[in-house]
Amino acid sequence: MDQEEESRNGDSTHNHSHSHNHGLHHVSKKPKLAPLITEPDISAEFSHHQPGVARINNGSFGSCPKSVLAAQREWQLKYLEQPDDFYFNTLRKGILKSRTVIKGLINADDVDEISLVDNATTAAAIVLQQIGRAFAEGKFNQNDTVVMLHCAFQAVKKSIQAYVTRAGGSVVEVQLPFPLISEEEIIKEFKKGLEKGKENGKRIRLAIIDHITSMPCVVIPVGKLVKICREEGVDQVFVDAAHAIGSVKIDVKEIGADFYVSNLHKWFFCPPAVAFLHCRKSNSSPDIHHPVVSHEFGNGLPIESAWIGTRDYSAQLVVPSVLDFVNRFEGGIDGIMERNHEQVLKMGRKLSESWGTNLGSPPEMCAGMVMVGLPSRLKLLSEEDASKLRGHLRVYFGVEVPIHYQASKEDGEGGARDKDGIITGYARISHQVYNTLEDYEKFRNAILRLVEEKKVCKMLLTE
Template sequence: MSSHTETSAPSTIGSDVVGMRENTSPVFGQRMLQHFDFDPSCRNLNHGSFGASPREIRKKLCWFQDLAEARPDQFIRYEAPDILNESREAVAKLLNAPTDTVVLVPNATVGVNTVLRNIDWNDDEKDEILYFSTIYGACGNTIDYLVDSSHSRISAREVRLTYPLEDEEVIAALKDAIEASTKSGKRARLCLFDTISSLPSVRLPFEQITKICRETGILSLIDGAQGVGMIDIDLKGLDPDFFVSNCHKWLFVPRSCAVLYVPERNQAMIKSSLPTSHGYIPKSGKRFNPLPKHNGSNFVNNFQFVGTLDTSAYLCVKDTIEWRHRVLGGEAKIIEYIQTLAREGGKKTASILGTWVLDNKSNSMSKCATTNVALPLGPEDSIRASGWMMETMMSDYKTFIPLFRHNDRLWARISAQVYLDIQDFEWAGHILLELCDRVKRGEDRNV
């Protein structure tokens, strides 16, 4: 098949933004905006919610879509499966995992649902799902649905986290929950936990949590929605039971695309994709599969074609990883820049607001590309004002910063990315300060 004509990579000119050495770094910061299609009147300080994809990769996305329109049967039946395998191979290599342990799904929520809905829960009403109080809302709702619809077969136990906490305190809270589950006559069957939680956006000690699960015979399901492209992930070393991570966020793959990892030892548990499609093997025997290209792995076949959906984004994974290497210098440089910018940018924003960044003494919570900055508002103001502030950010300042309450205080979550620099965090500090002053003047009450 003919290949898409790639645009030439821009010349790399050094940058000293946030202390990055001029002779070793690509041009990170606002000049990197040339590769994206953001409205020039807006600032994207919320990469963590929906991600963004470079123009060059989005052109490749459209190219795949055009091929599907030009010759649907030839492309969808015979060509796309091979390109999909190349994408799986590329992301598997990035995550240090065997290719046939990874498949692609629309997003992390679908991945979490796929695992939870495939588990054979026991009939003795002892199975319990452990999760942390900072769980992503959709995943929390999935657990609630399973509990509500299980007719008492499944229960759930929350591990309460109130930050700041050291990693040891998080682990201690998990161990207490496991012990409490046993004492109550339950069986901790599975633990669902994040790499980087959403709100507040902090790094959990997911490596240690995975180890505790393995030692106690609990299935580990890692929600790495904020994961690949933001932090280093080594699945061979980590060895979780299940792992899912969005590719359309920090990795720059177009929406919507996520990687679902299931080691070979657990693949028999995942009997069906979500929704069930041609790859499912019923107990009565295989039905006719109209798609001609199959893999040797039943697990991979299950996810190769899940109904007629636009999966063009899946086909862009390999090209996106190559683009990150060619244009941005590779994963190590990207991660170093965005994590450094989040740390230094958070300090800058907090200094303007006269507040602080949410972190612990060891700084382990902030080893990621997001920062959480306290707002200078009292509890009464923050309860009333957050919705108005977020809407006003869009209408008056042409930006969006998620605001959330934690530990009786209102916080702002700001994302660092290669197209941002320290000036963006300074600007964010000033508009947040102005919004807080407007709240104190009662403007939010006049709506």
Template sequence: MLAREFSHHRQGIARINNGSFGSCPRSVLEAQQRWHRQWLEQPDEFYFGPLEKGLRASREAIASIIRAPDVEEIVLVDNVTTAAAMIAQDMAWGFLEKRFHPGDAILMLNCSYAAVKKCFEAYAVRAGARIIEVELALPILSARQIIDSFQRSLEQAAKSSTTIRLAVIDHITSMPSVVLPARDLVALCRDAGVEQIFVDGAHAIGNIELSVEEIDADYYSSNLHKWLFAPHSVAFLHAKAKHLERLHHPVVSHNFKLGLFSECSWVGTRDYTSQLAVTAAVEFIDGNLGGLSSLIAFNHRGAMAMAEMLAAAWGTQCGTCAELASSMAMVELPAKLEVASEEAALEMRTRLRREFGVEVPICFQAGGSPSANSKSKRSGTAYARVSHQIYNKLEDYARLRDAVKSLAR
């Protein structure tokens, strides 16, 4: 079954980077194509019937997975960056309408996803906000380290009488990849008087168990094309009801001011089939993989087993403890590779792809703590981010292991 579902993957590539773009199974792509044919056959009829019903079914499926009590608080968008733009746009209006004051802050990680950070720079910072960064560096051995880092930043803001209007909390950071204790961090920020909290869960749905009700953020967004097998590209935004009236899609079209769902459900003539195929992705998981919880547990075990194997072979260490890893895990690279900058990390990634047929992201972290086995005097540490998905095999990781050992001689 798996061979057919992922037969569109290029042969001969060790594809251990599901985290970046995901992979849509053949049966889900076929369901998407059926939706597309319906649109082509009679677009007028499709617009006034199947489109709205199909989007509603997708939202209901998401609500069930993320344990959201009200489907009306969920909208579909292209990706988490679009959701971030909505929130950043509302922040900008807060300054323009004098609800916020110049110098009011947005709290976010130093390693928050660059596109999301740029959303807030483009909208909110230009309107008068400033960004306070929470420092996060590998290795991370406990959730306490993360909570303490947030606590220090909140305390420093309080000492300087800085008002934090919004906290942006990554549920799973991208590079480096770490599962953050989102519920604890939301509670911490609320106790410190942070007005609104946005959890960027781009990598979360399909990767870890998720309950937006328990996390209790004002906004939560996640991509469905990364770990839930949906086609590219589709994400959801969950927003508490009290915020829905203020939020608007950044692309203004006919449904402006008719409610956020209406705005998001019609952003002009475009292809909505990735959003409509969400239910097919859920059916693929339930019908073939034993349900989402089984898939999550399987991939977490696989990611950690492969990360530990690689670390042992290279004489290095994993970037986090197992509890802070997901279906992605960070593994320190040998110092002999001499990856000492972000540019060198990209060059190493390209070399692994072109010379060895291995697709894996490489992350350079300035400072940090190299493993005890490392004799390097580097001012930073390089890590590989390995993903595990159902199509991966042991030989994929063995190819990465051997490629790195050969380059590190």
């Protein structure tokens, strides 16, 4: 049996590497496998979600089922009953078990390559602090560069500001073309960014590549970009894959980055806040530390991360319970990913057809999220307009969905158009197991109503 099936039966060993899980149709040596989950079961698992809200924004904060929340509560009580015993005899073993599950899911070589941290923001601090230290200690030349996509997560940009540029490093931002026709457009721009990063004899000390960008959301050809980085002599590559686990297949050996982080609370049903950071073992392993220094400092990042002082570690301990949850679905996590991808594309097409607009990228560049063009008649002409529309949909229509402003090019070329003009607004819709057709119909009707009433973003109320 593969590791998922073993853990579902309560085994504590997870030494197998990940193989495709095809649900519960295999005959098990052990009896009493959980039956496949039903629609009423799914509704019950997410019955704590606020009723009446079309929650089509799983990408931002994720979602956690009741059975996993119950497991989390058990861990919390176990700690509170006897904290000393928990600290000395339970915590580290439990975190190791979670790390071992992740090792299998991402095809890592060694469990010691995997650390559990709060979120991708913490992982960015870990990676960027060691780059900043190298600048500060004179190991890197002033103005050596970090190359990243311009749409990198804001917290990553702030980390660069905090740790790298203030220590003398410089930054090159690569423009992500959008809307997209093919991944070749991204590869072309990325190569230009690397050329710029190496101008005047500078060295690129770090490339930061998103696996799935947040806004606009696009699946990036990360393996190809890492390979290009290697060919171009980039020192280290950090893949910020905040949205990846539970959303796309991950094979860290195949991707080949030095660092790879993904949040477990976005698409892998963990409670907030937990992420894994994979640090590839190499002879020149850098001086990597958790930014919160506790008494485990110097014992390796996995151990440092497993104790950063007294706090609630339960989110890091429930990973095996999440595996139990996803294995109640046909095909396990692979099946969930596939269905989310199919459904979000289907819903995206329904919306774009209804509004006479477009999708922001081809199907193969989407995972569980897709960008859908909004009618140009809404006159979404700034970030402020995007924020107003989002707030208005939440307050007046019970629809939760992020809105993206895409400035049209000065020459008016390159952007998508509908019958009334250039499309400058996009909605990022997500699909997760709890979503229903009604959620997307509610959103569709809200936009149609605003257009029908000749409302434009500037005049919308948000409270």
